[in-house]
Amino acid sequence: MLNRLTRFFASRWGIILTGAVIGVIAPLLQKLGNPKNMGICVACFERDIAGALGLHRAALVQYIRPEIIGFVLGATLAALLFGEFKARAGSAPIVRFLLGVLAMIGAMAFLGCPWRANLRLAGGDLTAIFGLLGLVAGIAIGVWFLRKGYNLGRAQKTYPAVGWIMPVLMIGLLLLLIFRPQFSEGGPIFFSESGPGSLHAPLLISLAAGLLIGFLAQRSRFCTVGAVRDVILMRDTHLISGVGALLVTAFVMNLVLGQFHLGMTAQPVAHSSNLWNFLGMTLAGLAYTLAGGCPGRQLFLSGEGDGDAGLFVLGMIVGAGIAHNFTLAAKPDALSDGVLTVGGLNAYGMTAVLLGLVVTLVIGFTMREKKA
Amino acid sequence: MTVQVDARGLSCPQPVILAVEAVQKGEFPIEVLVDTVTSRENVSRMARSKGLKIEIEDLGGEFKLTLSK
Numbered sequence: 333m334l335n336r337l338t339r340f341f342a343s344r345w346g347i348i349l350t351g352a353v354i355g356v357i358a359p360l361l362q363k364l365g366n367p368k369n370m371g372i373c374v375a376c377f378e379r380d381i382a383g384a385l386g387l388h389r390a391a392l393v394q395y396i397r398p399e400i401i402g403f404v405l406g407a408t409l410a411a412l413l414f415g416e417f418k419a420r421a422g423s424a425p426i427v428r429f430l431l432g433v434l435a436m437i438g439a440m441a442f443l444g445c446p447w448r449a450n451l452r453l454a455g456g457d458l459t460a461i462f463g464l465l466g467l468v469a470g471i472a473i474g475v476w477f478l479r480k481g482y483n484l485g486r487a488q489k490t491y492p493a494v495g496w497i498m499p500v501l502m503i504g505l506l507l508l509l510i511f512r513p514q515f516s517e518g519g520p521i522f523f524s525e526s527g528p529g530s531l532h533a534p535l536l537i538s539l540a541a542g543l544l545i546g547f548l549a550q551r552s553r554f555c556t557v558g559a560v561r562d563v564i565l566m567r568d569t570h571l572i573s574g575v576g577a578l579l580v581t582a583f584v585m586n587l588v589l590g591q592f593h594l595g596m597t598a599q600p601v602a603h604s605s606n607l608w609n610f611l612g613m614t615l616a617g618l619a620y621t622l623a624g625g626c627p628g629r630q631l632f633l634s635g636e637g638d639g640d641a642g643l644f645v646l647g648m649i650v651g652a653g654i655a656h657n658f659t660l661a662a663k664p665d666a667l668s669d670g671v672l673t674v675g676g677l678n679a680y681g682m683t684a685v686l687l688g689l690v691v692t693l694v695i696g697f698t699m700r701e702k703k704a
Numbered sequence: 705m706t707v708q709v710d711a712r713g714l715s716c717p718q719p720v721i722l723a724v725e726a727v728q729k730g731e732f733p734i735e736v737l738v739d740t741v742t743s744r745e746n747v748s749r750m751a752r753s754k755g756l757k758i759e760i761e762d763l764g765g766e767f768k769l770t771l772s773k
Contacts, residue, residue, distance in 0.1 A: 342745045416741050418765070423715060478721060486713030489739070489765075553742050558716060565717065566724065570749060624715040640715070 334414055341551035344573055350545075350552040351574035355581030357541045358451050361399070363589050364533035368600030369455040371582075372399055372545075373448035374627040375439035375616075376601075378645070379652035379661075380529050381505065386520035387653030390661075392527025396509040398535050400631065401502045402542015407550035407635030408499045409543070414551070419495030421639030424484035427695060428623055428640050432647020433654060434688045435619035435627065440652065440661035441612025441677055441685050442466070443602055445627045446556035446620075449613065450575065454582035456592045457599035459609055466610035470617020471560045477622065477696035478565065484622075484699060487640055495637025498645065502635075509535065528601055550632045557617065557626035597674070598667040605676025608662065608685065612677075615688045622695060660684040707731050711747070712739040712766060719743040720750050723771070727754060733772040739765065 340346050358371030370376055376393070383394030411417040439445055442463045444452060449467060452460035474482075508521050515521070524530040532538065548554070552574065559571035586592040597604045620626050623644050625633065630648075633641035655661040663675040677685070709726050711719035719738050726734045727750075738744050744760065744767045751758045751771045761768040 338741075342749075414741075418740065420713070423713070478717065483718055484715070487715065488713060553745070555716075561717065566720070566750065568749070568753065624717070 338414060338551070341548075344570060346552045347554060347571060347574035348577040350548040350554045351577030352581045353548055354447070354545055354554075355454070355578040356585055357545065358447075359454075359582055359585035359589055359591055361533045361538065361541060362591060364537060365531055366533050366538075367528040367531045368591070369452045369457055370444070370448055370528065370601055371451055373444050373451070374400070374403075374631065375436060375445035375648065375652075376443070376448060376528070378436070378627070378648050379440065379656070382649045382652035383524070383529060383656070384508075384520065384522050386522060387650065388656035390656040391522070392524055393529040393656070394522040394524045395529045395532055396505050396521070397532070398506070398509065398539035399542040399545075401506050401509075402539045402544075403546040403549070403628065403631040404498055404502045404635040406543035406546020407632040408546075410547040410550035411636035416550075417495060417637050419490050419492045419637040419639070420487040421490050421494055423487040423640045424699070425640055425643050427484055427699065428644045429647040429650075431619045431623040431692070431695070432630075432644040433651035434692055435616045435623070435644075436648040436651030437655050437660055437684050437688050438612045438615030438617075438619060439627070439648075440655040441681060442609050442616065443662050443664065445616075447578075447626070447628055450556070450579045451582055452599065452602060454579055455586050455600075456594035457602050458594070458596045459599060459602050459604050459606060462606040462609040463613040466613030467557075467617040468560055469610070470614040470619075471557060471621045472564055473614075473693075474618050474621025474696070475561055475564045477700070481700040482622065482696055483701050487638070490639070492637075494639050497639065498634040498642040506539075546632060546635060549628065550636060553629075554632075555625045555629035557620040558629065561621055597672055598665040601664050603662050603665050603675030605662070605674060608677045608682065611685050611689070612662070615685055615692065618689070618692045618696070622692060655684075658684070705731070707734040709734060709736045711743060712737050714743075716742065717746070720746045723747045723750060727751075727756070727771065733770050736769040736771065738767050738769065744769065
């Protein structure tokens with residue numbers, strides 16, 4: 333039975349099912365309270381967690397998102413059930429942490445991860461196209477490095493306890509979410525009273541959705557960055573059929589739920605400085621590719637015992653703190669009395685994206701094995 | 705002479721890249737060692753797409769994939 337399920341999830345129908353389930357659940361979570369065009373966003377939700385912990389003080393984006401907890405723990409459950417939980421670590425950990433930080437700075441310039449880029453497009457936000465083009469550009473640069481021998485080296489099998497660090501950390505976050513302790517007056521844990529951080533579906537529904545997606549994605553190896561990478565690298569359309577399923581089902585769901593609003597400006601939690609939508613996602617796409625997978629995939633891997641993926645996730649959470657503390661994150665477009673104020677990056681944000689690109693390029697150029 | 709590819713401990717997509725490079729050299733059989741089910745699936749999918757025969761041996765936490773024409 334388990335073998336048959338493993339074969340199914342390794343098949344094209346397995347990956348399509350996973351993408352379709354995400355495409356159905358994300359718009360439903362939005363209907364049930366999550367922010368607009370943000371039914372699920374790995375980068376934004378990790379940013380909200382960083383805010384809840386006080387790693388940044390942007391009052392509008394602070395909440396411990398149960399979906400993220402569910403992604404990791406759902407993957408842990410699947411890995412345990414199918415005998416794939418395997419503690420491993422030690423493949424250039426500090427580089428993976430740094431790539432996580434840089435990926436988040438890029439994601440915060442666009443305001444979303446690759447999942448949300450697709451979900452924004454499925455909700456009618458045409459600025460997402462620039463983000464997706466940037467993502468493809470970043471992945472293409474990453475593939476070029478892979479072809480030139482880029483490699484962060486081998487991970488080693490290690491003590492099982494190492495593999496449990498991320499799942500246990502997630503259980504800790506869940507306890508903080510449930511009991512909502514306040515550690516000092518005016519201190520964490522913070523929960524937004526307005527803005528995107530205050531918008532959320534009921535806890536148990538979000539957690540269940542996360543667990544289901546985490547379980548399915550661990551089995552099918554769903555990865556939005558691997559999808560594009562495999563097409564460019566070896567014309568393999570396996571993973572991208574899952575992303576296609578996500579986009580199509582989310583589009584249909586948004587139409588059905590009345591959540592589709594076509595437009596180029598003032599879209600929910602998005603800006604129309606499209607050059608920076610493009611460049612932000614180029615940076616993120618390159619960082620994801622050099623780290624081996626999209627931010628969702630890194631969560632699932634961290635749930636099945638991959639300590640290096642766990643460090644990438646922690647890098648993203650710290651990166652969110654940096655992005656907001658140093659005002660590097662983009663401001664969304666604002667519409668007030670019919671007057672549009674175009675959002676985007678300030679000079680610090682633009683500098684950070686460009687510097688981030690330089691650093692990721694240095695990583696790509698310098699961390700290559702000599703080819704015989 | 706069997707070609708050996710040790711892809712243990714390498715993260716996505718390195719195992720497939722190494723296996724493809726070996727396939728392109730054209731010497732068979734090729735033995736690819738991997739240590740995750742994901743890598744086993746990815747290398748198998750690549751081999752099938754290239755019309756190669758594939759045998760998989762479970763070495764207890766690791767897998768030996770033998771690719772041949």
